[in-house]
Amino acid sequence: MLCALPLPAKIYPQNHSHPSCQRNPTVAASVTSPPPRIPTKHPSLEPLKHRLIRLADAGRVDDALSTLDLMSDRGVPADLVSYSVLLRSCIRSRDLVRGRIVHRRLLDSGLRLDSPVTNSLIALYSKCGEWEVACSIFEEMGSGRDVVSWTALISCAARNGMEEKAILLFCEMLHTGIIPNEYSFCGVIQACSKSEHDWVGRVVLGFVIKMGFFRWDASVGCALIDMFARRQDLSSARKVFDGMRERNTVVWTLLITRYGQHGRGRDAIGLFLDMLHDGFEPDRFTISSVISACSDLESLEFGRQMHSLAIRYGLASDACVGCSLIDMYAKCTSGRSMEDSRKVFDRMSDHNVMSWTAVISGYVQSGGHDEAAIELFCKMLEGSVRPNHFTCSSILKACANLSDLQLGKQIHAQVTKSSLAYVNFVGNSLVSMYARAGRMEEARRAFSLLYEKNVVSYNAIVDGYAKNSDCEEALELLYQIESMDVGASAFTFASLLSAAASVGMMSKGQQLHAQMLKAGFGSDVGVGNSLVSMYSRCGSIDDACRAFGEMGDRNVISWTAMITGFAKHGDAARALGLFHDMVATGAKPNAVTYVAVLSACSHAGLIEEGWEHFRAMQRDHGVAPTTEHYACMVDLLGRSGRVEEAFGFVKSLPAEADALVWKTLLGACRVHGDIGLGEIVAKNILELAPEDPAAYVLLSNLYAEAGRWEDVAMIRRGMKERRLSKEAGLSWVEMENSIHKFHVGDTSHPQAREIYAKLDELFAEIKEMGYVPNTNFVLHDVEEEMKEQYLLQHSEKIAVAFGLINTSAPKPIRVFKNLRVCGDCHDAIKYISKATGREVILRDSNRFHHICNGECSCGEYW
Numbered sequence: 001m002l003c004a005l006p007l008p009a010k011i012y013p014q015n016h017s018h019p020s021c022q023r024n025p026t027v028a029a030s031v032t033s034p035p036p037r038i039p040t041k042h043p044s045l046e047p048l049k050h051r052l053i054r055l056a057d058a059g060r061v062d063d064a065l066s067t068l069d070l071m072s073d074r075g076v077p078a079d080l081v082s083y084s085v086l087l088r089s090c091i092r093s094r095d096l097v098r099g100r101i102v103h104r105r106l107l108d109s110g111l112r113l114d115s116p117v118t119n120s121l122i123a124l125y126s127k128c129g130e131w132e133v134a135c136s137i138f139e140e141m142g143s144g145r146d147v148v149s150w151t152a153l154i155s156c157a158a159r160n161g162m163e164e165k166a167i168l169l170f171c172e173m174l175h176t177g178i179i180p181n182e183y184s185f186c187g188v189i190q191a192c193s194k195s196e197h198d199w200v201g202r203v204v205l206g207f208v209i210k211m212g213f214f215r216w217d218a219s220v221g222c223a224l225i226d227m228f229a230r231r232q233d234l235s236s237a238r239k240v241f242d243g244m245r246e247r248n249t250v251v252w253t254l255l256i257t258r259y260g261q262h263g264r265g266r267d268a269i270g271l272f273l274d275m276l277h278d279g280f281e282p283d284r285f286t287i288s289s290v291i292s293a294c295s296d297l298e299s300l301e302f303g304r305q306m307h308s309l310a311i312r313y314g315l316a317s318d319a320c321v322g323c324s325l326i327d328m329y330a331k332c333t334s335g336r337s338m339e340d341s342r343k344v345f346d347r348m349s350d351h352n353v354m355s356w357t358a359v360i361s362g363y364v365q366s367g368g369h370d371e372a373a374i375e376l377f378c379k380m381l382e383g384s385v386r387p388n389h390f391t392c393s394s395i396l397k398a399c400a401n402l403s404d405l406q407l408g409k410q411i412h413a414q415v416t417k418s419s420l421a422y423v424n425f426v427g428n429s430l431v432s433m434y435a436r437a438g439r440m441e442e443a444r445r446a447f448s449l450l451y452e453k454n455v456v457s458y459n460a461i462v463d464g465y466a467k468n469s470d471c472e473e474a475l476e477l478l479y480q481i482e483s484m485d486v487g488a489s490a491f492t493f494a495s496l497l498s499a500a501a502s503v504g505m506m507s508k509g510q511q512l513h514a515q516m517l518k519a520g521f522g523s524d525v526g527v528g529n530s531l532v533s534m535y536s537r538c539g540s541i542d543d544a545c546r547a548f549g550e551m552g553d554r555n556v557i558s559w560t561a562m563i564t565g566f567a568k569h570g571d572a573a574r575a576l577g578l579f580h581d582m583v584a585t586g587a588k589p590n591a592v593t594y595v596a597v598l599s600a601c602s603h604a605g606l607i608e609e610g611w612e613h614f615r616a617m618q619r620d621h622g623v624a625p626t627t628e629h630y631a632c633m634v635d636l637l638g639r640s641g642r643v644e645e646a647f648g649f650v651k652s653l654p655a656e657a658d659a660l661v662w663k664t665l666l667g668a669c670r671v672h673g674d675i676g677l678g679e680i681v682a683k684n685i686l687e688l689a690p691e692d693p694a695a696y697v698l699l700s701n702l703y704a705e706a707g708r709w710e711d712v713a714m715i716r717r718g719m720k721e722r723r724l725s726k727e728a729g730l731s732w733v734e735m736e737n738s739i740h741k742f743h744v745g746d747t748s749h750p751q752a753r754e755i756y757a758k759l760d761e762l763f764a765e766i767k768e769m770g771y772v773p774n775t776n777f778v779l780h781d782v783e784e785e786m787k788e789q790y791l792l793q794h795s796e797k798i799a800v801a802f803g804l805i806n807t808s809a810p811k812p813i814r815v816f817k818n819l820r821v822c823g824d825c826h827d828a829i830k831y832i833s834k835a836t837g838r839e840v841i842l843r844d845s846n847r848f849h850h851i852c853n854g855e856c857s858c859g860e861y862w
Contacts (some may be wrong), residue, residue, distance in 0.1 A: 048074070048105065049082060056085040061098045064089070068105065076111055080117050087120040096128040107265045115141070121149040126156030145688040146770035147178050155187035166191035167200055182217045189223040193230040198210075201227055216246050222254050229258035234267075249280055257289040259560050265293035269302065282309075285320045291324035300332035307344075323358040330362030353388050356380045370398035374407065375377045389423045396429035400436045408433050412446075422451045428460045435464025440473075455489045463495040490524040499529035504816040506716065529557045536565025539814050539841040539848055545710050556582075556590055564596040569848045572604030589624050598632035602639055603847055607862050610636045630657065631664045638668020639861070643677060659689040670702045678702045693724040731795035731817045733803050740802060745793040751805065758801040759792055768832035774824040796825045800832060800840055812839040820844050830854050 055064040071208035090099035125134035151174040170188040192201030221244040228237035252275040259268035294303035310316040329340040343358040364372035399408035413419045427450040429509035434443035465473040528551040535544035559582040566575035601610035617623040637646035662685045669678035685695035703711040732741045803813030821844040834854035842849040850857035
């Protein structure tokens with residue numbers, strides 16, 4: 001491979017124009033000026049030159065230029081040494097404005113430029129990103145080019161994203177016979193960092209080894225380490241490090257930092273200990289990198305030791321080290337950790353935007369400290385430090401966590417004013433904040449205003465639509481992702497699968513499954529979990545089982561998703577069996593897992609098993625019961641008719657029950673017609689959540705089923721006065737990638753006439769089979785005949801009739817409903833399934849009903 005790069009020959013440089021450099025006639029003409037005047041010596045003014053050099057070396061370019069003017073006024077022009085010192089000062093500070101002034105003064109002086117000064121000009125323009133000017137000066141040098149000239153241009157190309165040009169320049173330098181130095185190698189190695197230039201990098205490595213730079217020059221070694229690290233090849237980076245005979249703190253710190261950045265925190269810490277053992281003293285960057293590795297490993301103990309070491313070296317107050325310490329304490333332990341983070345922050349002598357952002361982000365990420373983050377943000381605004389896009393992104397997340405949309409809008413106005421709303425970090429946080437609040441119009445507006453949309457931007461908006469059950473918008477965005485070549489991530493597919501599941505679009509979920517496999521995300525655990533959930537929520541528990549079985553790796557979410565699927569489909573035996581399998585594998589169940597387990601017991605009436613799991617969750621697995629678990633136990637007792645026992649359980653809770661627990665009990669009172677207890681329960685709910693219409697609706701239905709129409713009217717008047725309304729019943733069916741929605745008595749569908757004709761036909765048929773309409777489910781004070789007519793118009797019956805018209809056996813009819821299925825509809829659909837020989841899979845707000853040949857999977861226990 002070494003033959004791919006020609007070795008330099010001992011030939012004289014030739015005067016030729018470099019093909020990759022564009023000629024600039026203006027600069028070129030200026031460089032080749034007429035011979036200069038030979039200045040007369042003025043010994044008495046010689047100190048002015050010394051002063052100019054001293055000022056330039058000190059970085060005081062303006063004062064040096066003033067001295068240059070004074071010399072000109074007194075008739076003593078500066079020599080090339082003076083200009084060279086001025087240019088070096090501009091190069092060090094990357095001051096292009098003053099560098100141009102020096103260049104112009106140099107051209108006006110009439111001095112004939114030598115190689116060192118010309119190289120300084122190339123270095124100035126190249127390091128300041130002025131490629132074309134640097135190239136023009138380089139081209140005019142002709143035979144005067146030396147290794148410094150070539151190296152400046154190679155480094156410029158490498159730094160400005162022109163890797164191929166840098167490599168070509170390096171090759172041409174070799175062809176001219178110039179032997180590269182360590183800086184030449186550093187430039188071309190930087191250009192080889194991308195994977196497509198891997199073979200060139202290997203050839204350069206061989207060249208470096210052959211010339212001896214590899215072992216003895218730290219800068220070349222660092223360049224090689226960085227090249228391999230950027231390609232994720234830390235093994236080769238370590239080999240370079242181990243082969244170096246000359247190491248300094250910079251070399252050790254570079255590899256430690258790269259280990260940490262690539263998720264190899266233990267290797268970073270191990271290398272740091274080797275560094276101390278070899279007698280090297282860490283600097284602030286070393287300490288900061290090791291502390292960051294402790295953060296990733298959540299190693300609080302070693303992090304504290306690093307804090308002590310930073311104090312010993314006098315680095316604890318350094319902004320870089322301080323920010324790392326704040327982040328480490330925030331990540332390593334929740335709760336108390338933020339006290340330590342805040343102490344570090346308060347002890348820092350000077351605060352910059354990094355330290356403010358670190359502590360604010362720590363408060364947000366540690367959970368439960370969002371108010372403190374906002375308070376600190378307000379304090380930051382009172383000072384002179386302005387927030388950056390990372391600060392604003394974190395504070396917007398705090399607003400989202402607190403559901404404080406009003407404050408979020410104020411922050412939105414501020415970031416818009418400072419032009420940060422269009423930056424990805426901030427814009428993505430805005431999208432997420434509005435989406436979590438259900439304000440998808442504002443979320444879409446924030447999304448559309450982003451300058452550059454990346455995969456995170458699309459994930460945020462897609463996830464927002466998915467969580468707000470707007471599957472069509474979410475899927476439309478998928479097509480945009482594909483057409484714009486943004487590149488859908490695993491999270492994108494997980495969000496889209498969730499969107500498909502939320503509205504029951506199984507065909508779309510299957511298409512996403514195929515696309516996900518094609519995109520190479522088949523082994524991703526998060527996507528696998530979403531597949532299990534999608535298939536189970538769309539009513540295909542067998543496909544969910546298949547997806548679960550094909551997963552190579554499983555986590556607690558995988559097991560929980562499958563257990564939840566079995567529970568929702570009424571298969572308590574398989575749900576509990578899978579839970580035992582999960583525990584046997586060593587996977588630790590969490591709070592959500594136990595919600596699924598208790599729900600499985602509830603749907604099957606397994607009271608003793610439910611109590612045993614409820615007691616075991618904290619005893620065996622350290623999972624403290626939450627409101628959801630209490631509600632599951634109330635549901636378990638209430639479904640089985642033990643309403644008084646459920647009430648006693650609620651009264652015995654260690655803390656006051658919230659509205660969810662009481663509403664679960666009120667639902668049980670309605671099912672079992674316990675009006676007396678229902679009134680007591682409703683009173684508790686209305687005290688806790690007076691604006692929640694659910695309690696009014698449940699109590700009204702309870703009165704209606706008992707025929708207490710005056711009480712029903714009173715409750716409805718109360719709701720009207722409070723401007724509360726019950727959630728309208730809605731059923732829907734997916735057909736050919738479209739959702740067909742139906743409300744009670746809906747006549748808006750294009751096939752409405754056919755649907756109602758089909759319903760009349762079905763009702764006549766099933767009545768002959770023994771179906772008797774259960775008018776107790778009509779919650780209106782009307783005649784019996786009118787009640788039957790109301791029952792005919794329920795949304796789930798309309799949806800089933802639509803499915804029968806538009807599909808054929810053996811394809812099941814999948815109907816989805818936003819509320820609990822009506823008891824009469826449940827009976828009617830069983831008769832319809834027997835009369836038509838069709839399977840109906842009905843998902844309501846509680847569970848699935850698989851109805852086939854007149855029987856339901858719920859066993860009439862729902």
